[in-house]
Amino acid sequence: MPVKNHKLAALGGAPRFPEPVYVTRPRLPDHAVFSELTARIFENKWLTNDGEFVRRLERELQQRLQTGFCATVCNGTVGLLIALRSLDLRGGVITTPFTFPATVHAIEYSGLTPVFCDIDPDTYNVPAELAAEHVTENTSALLPVHVFGNPCDVAGLQNLADEKGLRIVYDAAHAFGVLHGGRGIGNWGDLSVFSFHATKLFHTAEGGAVVGPDPARLEDIASLRNFGIVSEDEVRGIGINGKLSELHSALGLAVLETFDEEVRARGERVELYKRELSGIEGIRFQRIEPDTVANHAYFPIEIDADSFGLSRDELHGAMRAENVITRKYFHPLCSENPAYRSLPSARPDRLPNAYRLASRVLCLPLYGELPLATVTSIVECLLMIRDSAAAIRSRV
């Protein structure tokens, strides 16, 4: 149906899209490529524990990520646990409230105390100057997140860590393939952790990796993801089962072949969104750190209710009625979780930028196979909704 004649679903019309348009979809490889790899696994009967496919995947990932080492894990959350454990930390770990719960849970599960730091209102990341204000003698590390794949101020955070004797683990769940200052994003700090969940650009259905610039850390990480087993005769430290299986690794090898095309196609869709939405009153974009080659993991916009005419939540609801499934990543803030909200650093008056952003941000659908015409229709729906703000408000 031409959009012009479309009666908004929020006003009683039929949804613009007959099927849900999700915030993301995984790119799947050619099934024949995957089958060929899995046929070999069926022949070998080698399913996990340091098999041929996980080793091959680690080699290929390390080359692509240009890091000192790459250890795959069964998911990003376990990767964070292993990374924190390997650094033998104590006390407080400074992090962001504007992230997926896994970041903060990993700190708490490790017996450490999350210390929430407010974010930069433009980049959405933890700025070094604000993190510095939270450092006490009890602080042992920083756990910043490259939010939506946007690199943190890695130089500033490293200066702070060097000055105060802190470790840095980057949550790079969103940042696979990002380059910053011409280098792979996994080369900053002590360690970085990627997620290879199905919703990520590069995925293994479930999976992840711990990487870093120093190859000497590999041995520790590799034993921690395997119960602490170093050899047949030696078990050292409190490890966990964090291994990636051969089947997941085979999927990763096949998906890796499609990765460059996925990034290229997403970039094209981001450009189209930006072209269509820039200059619209009440809509802002995330500011990408300079000298970055982006991976286009997400397309977040910020809605200012006063100038746009509708709040983020109203827009989210009206888009959903059209079958456009936008997501409010990352609302609620992690600091609002009852498990954390009594922490002094979780006080809302100490996190004004994070609160403001969490009430405004909306991630629009973005994936390589999203038709360009659908991007255009999504924008048209969004603008029609804005133009009918008064009617939608009165109906709600």
Ligand code: T4K
């Ligand atoms: N740190 C950060 C900063 C993270 O964002 C994450 C995870 C982690 C750490 C932890 O990494 P992992 O332990 O997960 O490896 C999703 C993902 O489950 C989660 O991995 C991700 N971040 C988070 C941002 O998003 P949900 O609850 O929003 O996912 P869900 O199931 O609603 O999926 C979103 C959309 O994706 C669906 O509407 C449709 C599509 N989809 C999803 C799945 C699972 C598919 O098309 N196929 C699928 O198989 O959490």
